Amino acid sequence: MPALTAEQKEHFEEYGFVHVPDVFDPEGTIDPVIEEYAGVLDSLANKLHTDGKISSTYSELEFGDRVTKIYGESREVHNQYFDFSLPQTGVLSDTPFWAGPAVFNALTAPGVLDVAESVVGSEVYSNPVQHVRIKIPESKSPRDADGNVMFGATPWHQDAGVVNPEADETNILTVWFPLMDAGVENGCLTVVPGSHRGELLTHCPGYKDRPGLQIPEHLFNVGDSMPVPVKKGGALLLTKQTVHAALPNISDRIRWSFDLRYQPTGEATGRSVFPGFVARSKSNPSSELHNGGTWYEMWKDTRDSLARGEQPSFNRWDADDPSCA
Numbered sequence: 456m457p458a459l460t461a462e463q464k465e466h467f468e469e470y471g472f473v474h475v476p477d478v479f480d481p482e483g484t485i486d487p488v489i490e491e492y493a494g495v496l497d498s499l500a501n502k503l504h505t506d507g508k509i510s511s512t513y514s515e516l517e518f519g520d521r522v523t524k525i526y527g528e529s530r531e532v533h534n535q536y537f538d539f540s541l542p543q544t545g546v547l548s549d550t551p552f553w554a555g556p557a558v559f560n561a562l563t564a565p566g567v568l569d570v571a572e573s574v575v576g577s578e579v580y581s582n583p584v585q586h587v588r589i590k591i592p593e594s595k596s597p598r599d600a601d602g603n604v605m606f607g608a609t610p611w612h613q614d615a616g617v618v619n620p621e622a623d624e625t626n627i628l629t630v631w632f633p634l635m636d637a638g639v640e641n642g643c644l645t646v647v648p649g650s651h652r653g654e655l656l657t658h659c660p661g662y663k664d665r666p667g668l669q670i671p672e673h674l675f676n677v678g679d680s681m682p683v684p685v686k687k688g689g690a691l692l693l694t695k696q697t698v699h700a701a702l703p704n705i706s707d708r709i710r711w712s713f714d715l716r717y718q719p720t721g722e723a724t725g726r727s728v729f730p731g732f733v734a735r736s737k738s739n740p741s742s743e744l745h746n747g748g749t750w751y752e753m754w755k756d757t758r759d760s761l762a763r764g765e766q767p768s769f770n771r772w773d774a775d776d777p778s779c780a
Contacts, residue, residue, distance in 0.1 A: 458573040467574070471651030471697035474683050478566045478632065478690040485634050485687060491557040492537060492587075493518055496525070499536050503529055519635075519709040523591040530597040537587050540729065541754070543769045546761040554754045558587075559747030562715060567630055568735045570692065571717035574628045577737035581744075582627055582716035583729035584618055590642055590710045593703050603665070608642065609701035610669035611677070613650075614693065614716070616658040617668060618725025620771055623655070625695075625722040630715040632690040637712060642704035644691055645682040647675060650698035658772045659779035668770070670698060671778055728767055730757050 467473040500512040508529045513521045536551045539558050571579050596604045614629050637643040658668040675698055685691050704710045724731050730753035732744040
């Protein structure tokens with residue numbers, strides 16, 4: 456579609472989110488990503504098999520069943536092998552990541568840039584806070600020492616809460632989309648309509664012994680939340696202030712999604728050490744990045760630099776804040 460309709464834009468501005476169907480071409484954009492990741496999984500399976508961590512490469516299985524079997528048998532979540540960003544801490548010279556051409560094509564697909572332009576304006580920058588998330592069924596997931604599912608349901612948060620304060624004034628748009636249909640059973644997102652009108656809420660590190668950051672439920676009305684199923688090809692748009700979470704995957708299939716962000720060119724990204732790029736520019740088209748190989752090298756150079764030097768902190772929050780008690 457060329458851009459958001461007036462009705463969609465009004466919904467986004469009033470509620471802080473909008474579901475937009477048909478943003479991505481399932482066959483032309485998403486299927487090549489799935490095929491590309493099949494090769495990544497093949498390399499991971501061969502490595503784990505060689506290291507004796509799995510008894511078979513399970514090459515006869517389709518992607519979802521294969522990744523579920525590999526994660527379960529190895530008792531590890533290997534999502535960093537697929538991610539097109541680096542971890543926030545502990546980056547090493549051999550930290551895996553994947554910034555392949557099909558992924559780059561998805562980030563720069565005309566449909567998503569049309570939608571982004573309708574929110575952030577004609578100078579569209581690809582913010583480097585971006586991830587691929589593969590969540591296997593919780594019934595088959597590896598668990599930590601306390602018996603908790605590894606990489607299960609995502610706790611309540613605002614995307615503004617996971618970047619540095621330098622980006623507090625940046626108009627950051629989140630574009631979340633699944634590579635397969637995402638519904639309530641396999642863990643679609645759930646949002647709190649209208650929560651973007653409030654302030655940035657306190658995010659508590661390790662709240663209730665859960666990893667990562669989480670907004671305590673006493674700080675907002677969790678009863679107002681609603682799940683937003685999205686079919687393959689569609690996308691969910693969020694403001695950086697919208698409170699949201701991901702439901703647990705209680706199905707028997709994976710939930711596989713991209714989490715992208717776009718903003719006006721020239722504004723702070725909130726993770727300045729990570730590489731973003733100009734995705735669309737009406738005023739200076741020659742500044743646009745169209746080479747996926749260059750994008751890969753940008754991430755590789757960043758990894759090498761961080762591995763050699765001091766690594767910054769991206770966490771502004773204090774677990775001793777009274778709201779976290």
